[in-house]
Amino acid sequence: MGHLDAAAQRIRELEAKVRQLQVQLRDLSASKLHINRYCATDEDFRFYTRFPSEKVFWIFWESVAPSASRLAYWSKAQINTGAVENPGSNRKLALVDELFLYCCRVAAGLKEKVIADIFGISTATVSRVIITWANYLYLVLGSLPIWMSREQVKALMPAKFAEHCPDLRVIVDCTEIRCESPSSLALQSETLSVYKNHTTFKALIGIAPCGVITFVSKLFTGSISDQEITKQCGILQLLEPGDACMANKGFDIDQMLSDVGACLIIPPFERGACFSKENTEKTQSIARLRILVDRAIRRIKEYHIWDTAVPLALSGSVNQLWTTCCLMSNFQYPLDTEDHICV
Secondary structure (H helix, E strand, O other): OHHHHHHHHHHHHHHHHHHHHHHHHHHHHHHHOHHHHHOOOHHHHHHHHOOOOHHHHHHHHHHHHHHHOOOOEOOHHHHHHOOOEOOOOOOOOOHHHHHHHHHHHHOOOOOHHHHHHHHOOOHHHHHHHHHHHHHHHHHHHHOOOOOOOHHHHHHHOOHHHHHHOOOEEEEEEEEEEEEOOOOOHHHHHHHEEOOOOEEEEEEEEEEOOOOOEEEEOOOEEOOOOHHHHHHHHOOHHHOOOOOEEEOOOOOOOHHHHHHOOOEEEOOOOOOOOOOOHHHHHHHHHHHHHHHHHHHHHHHHHOOHHHHOOEOHHHOOOHHHHHHHHHHHHHHOOOOOOOOOOOO
């Protein structure tokens, strides 16, 4: 029995040692993650990823990680051929570091050469990871039903807005991002924006009165009008009879909305006009709502990849990059719909 007791004790000691080594291995693996080296505080996470806190980043990661383990890798050339590489031993980074790398490019706006030096990999690998994650997040986030039902919109609508715009379903506006000028004269003409005097891509954004982005159009060439993009982007098919849509005075979409049973609300800005107290409150409420979409777009533009013109090398992935930035911005803190909004 003495030998058995000694053996049992030895087994318990070895099991304890195994558990200790497992903890050490886990800690060692975590210490090797680049995200743990560069993101020690919530401020670090905001700078590198645009997520408001460490907690929100890891919640986002946990929601995409199960599928991310089956990532297939794309290169710029493979976008045109449809060929992909299988995941496996060729992976240079941990998956969470790949997401962090993607955020460093789109959120912090770091150049690919800088990222390559930080992560100790080639610029070709950096490019491949960015394109892969742009396409992957585009599919994952794009599958989420962000368009809110009428009941959801009403339930989350701030009381001040419900009083003056009870049927408001969505607030829309168009925005543009600069792109490098293509060599083709025909493409130059299509992408030249009359507003920006530069070659651009243009998109329509829609938000609910509560400040959440509920519609993101694909990117169009910069020469398209606000009216035409509204017609082509698909938002009209989502509206129901009785809905109201708010836009600025440049949107001539009254008839399009009327055709689907909806109506247009335009903020009144008549200089020198005298309003009653009731009309003044209504005007201010509408103005606050209209400003919300500007703030939502500004939040998207704070992803620093848009600080400079989109390189032609990324033209095949720019739609995916734009859409993921729009949808990831919904993971930030809600827009302030009540206070601190200048009108």
